[in-house]
Amino acid sequence: MNVVVCVKQIPDPSVPGQLEADHTLDRSAKPILDESDSFGVEMALQLVDAAGGGEVTLISLAPNGEVSGLRTALAMGAAKAVLASDDAFAGTDALGTAKVLAKCIERVGDADLVLAATESSDGYTGTVPVQVAELLGWPALTFAKKVDIADGVVTIQRQTEAGYDVVQSSLPAVVSVTAGVVEPRYPSFKGIMAAKSKPVDNVTAADLGLDGQVGWAGARQSIVKVEQAPARLAGEKFEDDGTAAEKIVAFLEDLKVI
Amino acid sequence: MTLSKIWVYVEANGDKVTTASLEVLTKARDLASTVEALYAGNATEAVAAQVGEYGATTLHAIDPQSALPGQVAAAAIAELAGSQNPDAILFVQSYDGRDALGRLSAKLDRPVLTNGFTLSVDNGALTFGTAIFGGTTLVDCMLSSDAPHLIAIRPKSFAAESASGAPATVNNIGAIDAGRAAEAKVLEVFEEEQTGPKLEEAQVVVSGGRGIGAQENYKPLVEELARTLKGAFGASRAIVDAGWVPYALQVGQTGKTVKPKLYIALGISGATQHLVGMKNSDNILAINKDGEAPIFGIADLGIVGDVHKVVPTLKELIAARD
Ligand SMILES: Cc1cc2nc3c(=O)[nH]c(=O)nc-3n(C[C@H](O)[C@H](O)[C@H](O)COP(=O)(O)OP(=O)(O)OC[C@H]3O[C@@H](n4cnc5c(N)ncnc54)[C@H](O)[C@@H]3O)c2cc1C
Ligand SMILES: Nc1ncnc2c1ncn2[C@@H]1O[C@H](COP(=O)(O)O)[C@@H](O)[C@H]1O
Numbered sequence: 169m170n171v172v173v174c175v176k177q178i179p180d181p182s183v184p185g186q187l188e189a190d191h192t193l194d195r196s197a198k199p200i201l202d203e204s205d206s207f208g209v210e211m212a213l214q215l216v217d218a219a220g221g222g223e224v225t226l227i228s229l230a231p232n233g234e235v236s237g238l239r240t241a242l243a244m245g246a247a248k249a250v251l252a253s254d255d256a257f258a259g260t261d262a263l264g265t266a267k268v269l270a271k272c273i274e275r276v277g278d279a280d281l282v283l284a285a286t287e288s289s290d291g292y293t294g295t296v297p298v299q300v301a302e303l304l305g306w307p308a309l310t311f312a313k314k315v316d317i318a319d320g321v322v323t324i325q326r327q328t329e330a331g332y333d334v335v336q337s338s339l340p341a342v343v344s345v346t347a348g349v350v351e352p353r354y355p356s357f358k359g360i361m362a363a364k365s366k367p368v369d370n371v372t373a374a375d376l377g378l379d380g381q382v383g384w385a386g387a388r389q390s391i392v393k394v395e396q397a398p399a400r401l402a403g404e405k406f407e408d409d410g411t412a413a414e415k416i417v418a419f420l421e422d423l424k425v426i
Numbered sequence: 427m428t429l430s431k432i433w434v435y436v437e438a439n440g441d442k443v444t445t446a447s448l449e450v451l452t453k454a455r456d457l458a459s460t461v462e463a464l465y466a467g468n469a470t471e472a473v474a475a476q477v478g479e480y481g482a483t484t485l486h487a488i489d490p491q492s493a494l495p496g497q498v499a500a501a502a503i504a505e506l507a508g509s510q511n512p513d514a515i516l517f518v519q520s521y522d523g524r525d526a527l528g529r530l531s532a533k534l535d536r537p538v539l540t541n542g543f544t545l546s547v548d549n550g551a552l553t554f555g556t557a558i559f560g561g562t563t564l565v566d567c568m569l570s571s572d573a574p575h576l577i578a579i580r581p582k583s584f585a586a587e588s589a590s591g592a593p594a595t596v597n598n599i600g601a602i603d604a605g606r607a608a609e610a611k612v613l614e615v616f617e618e619e620q621t622g623p624k625l626e627e628a629q630v631v632v633s634g635g636r637g638i639g640a641q642e643n644y645k646p647l648v649e650e651l652a653r654t655l656k657g658a659f660g661a662s663r664a665i666v667d668a669g670w671v672p673y674a675l676q677v678g679q680t681g682k683t684v685k686p687k688l689y690i691a692l693g694i695s696g697a698t699q700h701l702v703g704m705k706n707s708d709n710i711l712a713i714n715k716d717g718e719a720p721i722f723g724i725a726d727l728g729i730v731g732d733v734h735k736v737v738p739t740l741k742e743l744i745a746a747r748d
Contacts, residue, residue: 302528302529334613334615387537388571408729413742425655
């Protein structure tokens with residue numbers, strides 16, 4: 169079974185975010201593999217293992233030919249990657265991203281299953297996986313906290329407010345997975361070394377037949393105002409000296425909570 | 427000047443329309459002279475009465491059969507939009523809302539704006555507001571695509587207010603061909619039993635994080651304190667991912683948004699993704715043993731201390747009062 173995993177390479181979330189003058193995200197630092205996507209990579213590796221054959225292919229849309237996040241996922245065990253990177257992609261929005269990813273999936277050609285995260289850590293639009301499915305004309309099984317494949321059928325437990333639903337469809341299909349669905353492995357030293365020579369297929373907008381459809385023009389949206397949110401001021405900070413509980417009781421009484 | 431027609435994709439739990447859907451309907455009334463609702467499910471009559479009360483004149487009802495509702499609804503909405511030309515279609519930033527929105531945007535080739543907090547009409551155009559970088563930076567956007575504009579709104583962004591309207595007229599949409607999207611079938615539904623007030627509606631919310639130390643501490647520390655205060659109990663994602671409590675209790679960016687009179691954070695560091703879901707609470711009390719924890723940056727009362735010491739004493743003191 170062949171599985172394609174969408175992996176986003178994002179600025180390190182532990183470094184405070186910054187907007188450029190044109191209101192796009194400052195991406196000057198080396199990106200990392202979005203933690204949200206590490207679950208999809210691990211899930212794909214496990215599913216291919218269980219199927220007893222096939223391979224995991226990564227697809228990513230990223231600026232500046234960035235591969236550092238892809239290398240992490242290749243080191244985990246993915247076989248190869250398609251990287252869409254081109255100045256023409258600058259300013260691409262969620263739907264544009266989905267168009268690029270759908271074309272990459274068609275380019276890979278033989279995918280039985282496409283995995284993505286339910287939302288990315290930086291953009292968290294949360295629509296890309298379903299948009300990809302629609303562009304491919306495939307079913308999408310979203311918010312999966314468990315995934316099983318047998319006899320050309322995928323069955324998931326779909327997270328709901330109150331519990332979960334069991335959802336099933338035939339393949340090929342897109343599945344979006346929640347964090348915590350599996351425990352992502354750490355790349356081994358051998359994996360890291362092997363990743364350096366794994367193939368990365370670099371593609372441009374023209375290669376994908378998307379000239380003029382993505383990037384700023386395709387996004388059809390503009391930012392009209394950016395401002396700091398009014399800060400919520402911190403109140404009193406109290407070091408517990410054994411009387412903290414009394415202090416809290418007074419606070420609760422003040423608020424008429426008790 | 428307002429828009430002429432807005433559609434709202436509403437969701438229901440059983441036959442009760444979700445509060446988040448009613449919030450968006452309420453806002454839509456300010457923005458357009460006509461508000462209509464879209465719904466995929468089988469409680470049409472009950473939903474028509476509720477959306478009518480909140481100002482929708484028509485309910486376009488879609489039968490999802492056993493497929494994921496949002497995904498098949500998109501096929502019907504796309505067709506309907508072609509003949510009825512709404513200015514905008516609003517969704518709740520929920521699972522089914524995102525399913526419907528994602529499919530629809532690809533079908534209609536329209537961009538989406540998501541995670542909205544504000545909406546207004548300025549000079550006849552819709553302005554959408556969201557927050558980035560953990561809510562510290564506010565961004566207003568406008569779409570230049572053709573109508574309908576597709577927008578998703580986070581729960582609790584607006585207050586739900588009844589318009590005392592009559593039940594909406596039902597427009598039953600017949601069989602729809604959603605293609606392979608309809609192949610994803612819901613086979614079984616599992617609901618975990620939930621007791622006590624609902625997180626989104628409670629006046630007091632007590633949440634626990636990794637700092638409570640272990641799964642068995644959740645009940646005595648978090649759940650019992652919440653019950654004492656007649657509140658609801660919640661959690662950070664760390665302890666949801668760890669499997670200590672179900673996802674339904676998660677507060678934050680990928681969980682619930684709460685806005686109680688009082689939010690109590692026990693052993694929660696205050697990551698931006700957690701803050702997004704609770705920082706608009708009227709009052710915040712945090713107990714954390716690390717004086718540098720970011721949660722103290724927004725707490726009205728911050729206790730630098732050990733939850734295992736402070737919470738049991740607090741429970742005793744409250745019990746002694748009655
Ligand atoms: C895309 C994405 C979405 C996310 N969505 C969410 C979300 O919706 N909700 C969410 O909560 N998180 C979310 N997160 C995760 C978030 O970034 C944090 O990892 C998480 O909130 C941390 O949970 P925590 O505060 O319980 O744990 P930690 O960060 O580990 O903090 C534990 C705290 O407990 C304190 N502590 C330890 N022992 C004690 C003690 N005895 N007494 C008192 N204090 C003690 C420590 O000082 C520490 O501050 C998301 C992350 C990503 C990438
Ligand atoms: N640029 C990208 N490259 C690869 N995958 C992406 C990209 N953007 C989004 N995705 C996938 O789609 C998921 C949801 O993204 P989003 O809709 O932006 O929240 C992500 O977690 C990824 O799995």
